[in-house]
Amino acid sequence: MAGKHRPGRTCVVCREKKDKRLLTRLVVMDDGLRIDVSGKMNGRGAYLCANAECWASPALGAQLARALRQELSDGDLDHLRQMTPS
Template sequence: MASGERQHPARHVPERRCVLCRASRPRPELVRLVVRQGQFHLDQSGRAPGRGAYVCADQHCWQERRVLKALGAQLWTELQMSRAR
């Protein structure tokens, strides 16, 4: 390394845990759901206000009954699925 050059460490990627299968994964590999006005919304920006929970993007985690049960417990409310705009 030449004098005056810095070696930058690898950028930290935050990990989150899927509320359904409990797998820890990098945040970009998960889908964030938030509760707003009594409904679930997909948080595509990752910055929506409200209490959120992360779910794997894998299809096996998205069985509706399983999702509603786990997320209802995680977010403390019974909700309907709705896509955020």
């Protein structure tokens, strides 16, 4: 019998496919960008891996804007970069 299915997602920056639980989901809300800890927030989401290079990438803003289908403010990006995993 096959093993239990594990949902996978792709990091918007490095494009690596990983187990959904290993990625951080970002959701765009009316009041800005939020980290979805539960994985169940409503709204369009995008995933980032734990690689610090992805969080600090110059392409992060453009890749997230494309994935979320919404322009992001400089404040959103600055706030996001401050939360970079170590």
